[in-house]
Amino acid sequence: MATSPRLDAKIPDGQLSEKWTKFRSTVPLVNPANKRNIEIIVVGTGLAGASAAASLAEMGYKVKAFCFQDSPRRAHSIAAQGGVNAAKNYQNDGDSVYRLFYDTIKGGDYRAREANVHRLSEVSGSIIDQCVAQGVPFAREYGGLLSNRSFGGTQVQRTFYAAGQTGQQLLLGAYSALQRQVGLGNVEMFTRHEMMDVVMVDGKARGIIARDLISGKLERHFGHAVLLCTGGYGNVFYLSTNAMGSNVTAAWKAHKKGAFFGNPCYTQIHPTCIPVSGDHQSKLTLMSESLRNDGRIWVPKKKDDNRPAAQIPEDERDYYLERRYPAFGNLVPRDIASRAAKERCDEGYGVGASKKAVYLDFAAAILRYGRGEATKRGMHNASTEELQVMGKEVVKEKYGNLFDMYKQITGEDPYEVPMRIYPAVHYTMGGLWVDYNLMTTVPGLYALGEANFSDHGANRLGASALMQGLADGYFVIPYTIGAYLSGDIRTKAIPTDAPEFVAAEKAVQDTIDQLMSIKGTKSVDYYHKKLGLIMWDKCGMARNEAGLKEAIEEIKALRKEFWSNVRIPGDANEFNPELEKAARVADFLELGELMCIDALNRNESCGGHFREEYQTEEGEAKRDDENYAYVAAWEYKGDSDYELHKEELVYENIKIAQRSYK
Amino acid sequence: MNLFSNLQIFKSSNCIKMEGNMNLTLKVWRQKNTNTEGNFENYDVKGISEDMSFLEMFDVLNERLINDGQEPIAFDHDCREGICGMCSMYINGSPHGPNRGVTTCQLHMRSFKSGDTITVEPWRAAAFPVIKDLTVNRSSFDRIISAGGFVSVNTGNAQDANALPIAKEKADEAFAAAACIGCGACVAACKNASAMLFTSAKISQLALLPQGQAEREMRAEKMVAQMDIEGFGACTNTGACEAECPKGISLENIARMNREYFGAVLSSKEHE
Numbered sequence: 023m024a025t026s027p028r029l030d031a032k033i034p035d036g037q038l039s040e041k042w043t044k045f046r047s048t049v050p051l052v053n054p055a056n057k058r059n060i061e062i063i064v065v066g067t068g069l070a071g072a073s074a075a076a077s078l079a080e081m082g083y084k085v086k087a088f089c090f091q092d093s094p095r096r097a098h099s100i101a102a103q104g105g106v107n108a109a110k111n112y113q114n115d116g117d118s119v120y121r122l123f124y125d126t127i128k129g130g131d132y133r134a135r136e137a138n139v140h141r142l143s144e145v146s147g148s149i150i151d152q153c154v155a156q157g158v159p160f161a162r163e164y165g166g167l168l169s170n171r172s173f174g175g176t177q178v179q180r181t182f183y184a185a186g187q188t189g190q191q192l193l194l195g196a197y198s199a200l201q202r203q204v205g206l207g208n209v210e211m212f213t214r215h216e217m218m219d220v221v222m223v224d225g226k227a228r229g230i231i232a233r234d235l236i237s238g239k240l241e242r243h244f245g246h247a248v249l250l251c252t253g254g255y256g257n258v259f260y261l262s263t264n265a266m267g268s269n270v271t272a273a274w275k276a277h278k279k280g281a282f283f284g285n286p287c288y289t290q291i292h293p294t295c296i297p298v299s300g301d302h303q304s305k306l307t308l309m310s311e312s313l314r315n316d317g318r319i320w321v322p323k324k325k326d327d328n329r330p331a332a333q334i335p336e337d338e339r340d341y342y343l344e345r346r347y348p349a350f351g352n353l354v355p356r357d358i359a360s361r362a363a364k365e366r367c368d369e370g371y372g373v374g375a376s377k378k379a380v381y382l383d384f385a386a387a388i389l390r391y392g393r394g395e396a397t398k399r400g401m402h403n404a405s406t407e408e409l410q411v412m413g414k415e416v417v418k419e420k421y422g423n424l425f426d427m428y429k430q431i432t433g434e435d436p437y438e439v440p441m442r443i444y445p446a447v448h449y450t451m452g453g454l455w456v457d458y459n460l461m462t463t464v465p466g467l468y469a470l471g472e473a474n475f476s477d478h479g480a481n482r483l484g485a486s487a488l489m490q491g492l493a494d495g496y497f498v499i500p501y502t503i504g505a506y507l508s509g510d511i512r513t514k515a516i517p518t519d520a521p522e523f524v525a526a527e528k529a530v531q532d533t534i535d536q537l538m539s540i541k542g543t544k545s546v547d548y549y550h551k552k553l554g555l556i557m558w559d560k561c562g563m564a565r566n567e568a569g570l571k572e573a574i575e576e577i578k579a580l581r582k583e584f585w586s587n588v589r590i591p592g593d594a595n596e597f598n599p600e601l602e603k604a605a606r607v608a609d610f611l612e613l614g615e616l617m618c619i620d621a622l623n624r625n626e627s628c629g630g631h632f633r634e635e636y637q638t639e640e641g642e643a644k645r646d647d648e649n650y651a652y653v654a655a656w657e658y659k660g661d662s663d664y665e666l667h668k669e670e671l672v673y674e675n676i677k678i679a680q681r682s683y684k
Numbered sequence: 685m686n687l688f689s690n691l692q693i694f695k696s697s698n699c700i701k702m703e704g705n706m707n708l709t710l711k712v713w714r715q716k717n718t719n720t721e722g723n724f725e726n727y728d729v730k731g732i733s734e735d736m737s738f739l740e741m742f743d744v745l746n747e748r749l750i751n752d753g754q755e756p757i758a759f760d761h762d763c764r765e766g767i768c769g770m771c772s773m774y775i776n777g778s779p780h781g782p783n784r785g786v787t788t789c790q791l792h793m794r795s796f797k798s799g800d801t802i803t804v805e806p807w808r809a810a811a812f813p814v815i816k817d818l819t820v821n822r823s824s825f826d827r828i829i830s831a832g833g834f835v836s837v838n839t840g841n842a843q844d845a846n847a848l849p850i851a852k853e854k855a856d857e858a859f860a861a862a863a864c865i866g867c868g869a870c871v872a873a874c875k876n877a878s879a880m881l882f883t884s885a886k887i888s889q890l891a892l893l894p895q896g897q898a899e900r901e902m903r904a905e906k907m908v909a910q911m912d913i914e915g916f917g918a919c920t921n922t923g924a925c926e927a928e929c930p931k932g933i934s935l936e937n938i939a940r941m942n943r944e945y946f947g948a949v950l951s952s953k954e955h956e
Binding site: 201204303547 | 716717733735736737739743744747750753754755758760761762763764765766767768769770785786790792794815816819821822823825826827829830831833834835836837838839840841842843844845846848849850851852855856858859862863866889890893895896
């Protein structure tokens with residue numbers, strides 16, 4: 023297989039471990055006087071967007087940042103719970119840049135690009151340094167040094183955390199750096215603004231059309247470069263752990279303007295989420311993977327066992343992850359844990375009213391911590407009750423906010439009964455195809471963080487999303503953007519009354535007018551839920567050829583119905599959340615089809631992409647490295663018309679092997 | 685044997701309780717935009733399940749309003765897991781409703797009884813103008829942070845993260861202050877619409893950490909000044925903010941901010 027000539031990844035020459043160092047020392051620079059005249063648009067203010075906007079502004083560029091929320095601090099990075107990985111080796115447990123690189127490639131089931139992942143591992147340590155310097159209050163040990171914990175798919179402790187609110191604390195750090203630059207006048211911040219399209223001038227991205235969500239007015243903004251830091255597209259499934267507003271619109275509009283979409287079918291289904299409780303469900307809530315450090319996952323050994331958990335004796339419980347994967351136990355990667363839960367439930371061993379749940383049990387951890395506390399306090403004959411009380415205090419300190427959230431949502435107390443959990447859509451590894459510089463196939467248009475496809479292959483390891491978002495924003499784009507902008511210093515700001523801007527705005531206005539004029543009978547949510555159901559049933563945790571083909575036809579039909587029967591109340595020239603949703607769902611209705619096309623094309627199972635036709639006898643994913651060791655980058659050619667381009671994945675530093683966690 | 689058949693989480697939920705049997709009367713503030721007057725309107729909502737969140741109950745009502753050809757109620761929400769700080773309903777006279785320590789999105793209908801009448805309003809504060817219905821503009825909070833809620837450390841300037849040990853108690857205390865989600869419930873709860881709890885949480889977090897020391901005095905002065913510019917009221921120590929804060933931000937932060945502020949003012953007078 024040869025890489026398509028349209029996909030030059032621009033990977034620097036040389037040894038893997040020297041590529042980034044060499045790149046940084048040789049990439050062309052933009053001098054300070056010229057930086058002042060260069061404008062950069064950053065769309066999205068999560069970890070990737072806020073860190074990029076702040077860092078670029080610190081360097082002297084003129085930055086305009088956009089978010090659809092009422093404040094940049096509300097981007098959905100805020101909800102990340104468990105932690106951020108870094109190869110600091112503070113625990114002296116054998117961690118290294120290479121090991122983090124290796125774990126990430128293996129965890130991604132050998133479908134990520136070596137050079138990008140190695141760079142990610144190299145800069146991971148600097149992220150922790152930067153965040154601590156900003157005043158991010160990470161968890162610490164009594165000696166005052168930083169604390170670490172384990173996450174899935176690794177055998178070292180390299181995850182830094184702030185209780186179950188790591189994303190919040192990291193985002194608030196990046197947000198404060200961003201607000202500092204806003205205060206200094208280096209960043210112009212546009213809140214409650216949605217990017218509606220990219221503006222192309224002479225084949226380059228030169229700006230965006232944004233909608234002021236309060237007034238409904240369309241605005242034109244020029245930039246020498248445009249950075250999309252707009253997150254993932256898990257909401258195509260309607261129910262996911264994403265925020266209600268998370269959407270694909272910016273990335274999708276970029277795709278339709280020429281940016282190839284990489285591996286759209288790679289979706290992460292997170293194993294530990296609170297199960298669906300009814301049709302009213304609007305979103306799903308994650309229970310952090312960090313809980314798998316201490317929680318043991320089990321189901322009854324007997325089918326349809328309706329006894330309460332406490333009445334099921336130890337020898338009638340099946341700790342199926344520990345049984346199937348003794349080396350990693352409850353800490354296997356997410357795709358494996360999710361499929362294993364689904365397998366048990368499909369076979370009739372599920373628990374709870376819906377039978378679509380498994381137990382995550384802390385009783386053993388509570389006793390173990392209780393014993394530790396008793397030893398510390400010199401209590402040699404502590405009763406079980408005393409041990410439990412002390413153990414619960416320790417668990418509370420580690421996971422208190424998660425336990426509270428679980429209780430709030432389910433009405434059950436997880437200190438007393440095991441949590442019930444089930445997999446849910448959480449993250450999308452796929453995204454806009456980018457080269458080593460994080461540039462898409464459109465010159466001047468970049469994608470950072472979850473919005474790009476680059477680092478996680480077919481499955482992301484826990485605590486690596488925060489790492490990647492911040493790596494891209496703080497430490498990668500500030501260097502790589504110089505490669506493009508150094509050639510652009512003579513470009514004067516293009517006036518926004520240029521014909522390209524006028525035409526782009528008119529096209530957006532026409533789409534809005536069309537949506538508003540349908541005046542049909544069904545709400546936007548009605549269509550979104552229907553799409554979600556198709557995607558979950560046929561392009562979710564397990565996929566097969568027949569189902570995917572059906573899904574493609576069903577999505578086309580649903581899209582047609584949407585465009586003839588959706589009802590959007592109110593006016594386009596005012597604050598209108600239904601119109602916002604409609605514009606986003608319209609894009610999901612196109613993306614969903616491409617995801618199915620991609621899943622259908624990939625005749626193998628890898629990571630989160632599980633094709634039922636391709637599994638080992640033990641039900642594990644069966645890759646086909648001979649035919650599918652490539653990135654599928656799709657070019658938009660028109661309605662339902664996509665052309666596949668392949669970037670061959672070459673592994674020079676890792677021996678590609680069947681992934682095993684047994 | 686096909687291990688992976690019939691995964692239908694949505695369909696399976698059909699056999700669970702689809703709808704509940706709670707019937708409620710909602711009295712909701714409707715306001716077209718910032719420049720118009722608003723008023724309360726009454727809505728009957730039926731068949732609500734106690735497992736629904738308060739916002740999901742609004743979803744049910746909005747779906748019905750859309751089907752009836754009426755305008756749905758605009759309200760802010762995003763993560764729906766209690767951390768983004770976007771949701772902001774003033775329910776029966778309390779920000780985020782009757783339960784302590786939860787945001788509106790984490791308030792579930794099991795906290796109400798069938799037959800209840802529930803009054804829902806937006807945050808009320810001069811510094812939080814209403815945009816539409818229950819949605820308000822909280823950009824004044826962003827400007828307070830811009831005034832000084834940061835450590836001035838450019839990317840790339842940091843030393844090794846473990847170079848400065850920080851006592852666990854101090855780090856934990858800083859974390860407790862940093863847990864603020866910026867929702868504005870403290871302002872909504874306060875009869876003076878004061879933003880002291882919000883502002884003091886950030887000032888405290890950074891004052892407790894060695895990284896925040898260099899700009900400590902300037903930070904307190906500037907953030908307090910910005911708070912006044914935005915039109916937030918004064919603090920009269922009623923403690924309503926702490927009581928209604930969904931993240932349990934402590935009043936001690938306000939005391940600490942006052943010490944920081946007066947210390948800063950005194951030392952800048954000495955420099956005059």
